[in-house]
Amino acid sequence: MSAIPVVKFGGTSMQGQFRFGPNEERLLEELHRMDKVNEIYRTLAQRRNDARARRLSEVARDFILPMTESGNVPVVIVSAFDWATDKLDHLAAAITSDPSPREYARLLMSGELRANSALAMSLEEKGCPARSMTGREAGIVTGGGPVGAYIERVESQHVAELVEKGIVPVVAGFQGYYHEPESGRDEVSILGRGGSNLTAVALAHALGQEECTMFSDVDGVYDKDPRRHEDARRFGEISADDVFAMDPFPQVIQREALQFACDRGINVWIVSAFEPGKDGTLIICR
Structure with a gap:
């Protein structure tokens, strides 16, 4: 198979930094005096999202577009934004001390889905065709149940087809799917912490890359x-x-x-x- 760059971006790499200048500080002080707590949180969230958008634009411009412009369509794997998995884990713990493994996996995998769809949007905004993909859509077949799963195999045909068409696959790391024999249905799964690294290596191997x-x-x-x-x-x-x-x-x-x-x-x-x-x-x- 021809050379396909397989690249992975970690959560800190995707996050972006936001700093408040004098105008933002004055706004927060005014909201605090007015006891508008919800407005403070909303302002913080907006600034954080603005920083993420700028960072995603940098990732697309400085790293991914140069590959496509040189004729090498990459396969991109992403982690959740920095701290997102920890926050989702804390949410689960705040709800129950014994979450259903199925629902816990679905909650935690949402962090990567938010990040990869946002990066795909940033690429498309720059004129680069991109497609966000879940672990299942990328063909990551796992064993070991819904939590702490291991990769059994990767069915990478769909990913390879997108690359052949000039579309950048942006794959959510840390996740896959398995067949549940009792229900007869496919269910989502999550790998161990840092599992996006494993997703990247497994996809590289499945695509015949060195x-x-x-x-x-x-x-x-x-x-x-x-x-x-x-x-x-x-x-x-x-x-x-x-x-x-x-x-x-x-x-x-x-x-x-x-x-x-x-x-x-x-x-x-x-x-x-x-x-x-x-x-x-x-x-x-x-």
């Missing part, structure tokens, strides 16, 4: 946390065995995803989602 790229808020694998240590050193290339031996395990990739990549010989790039073209780290899994 590598996939994880766009992260950290521009590679370091010998220590670069956010805490100024002398941290980034690896240009590192073996998967050496990554597994690191303590603590680097947060830029899920352990299960890296093991999946090793088992199937898929090399993994870790690169910056904020500095286009900057060198990253190649994890050798072949």
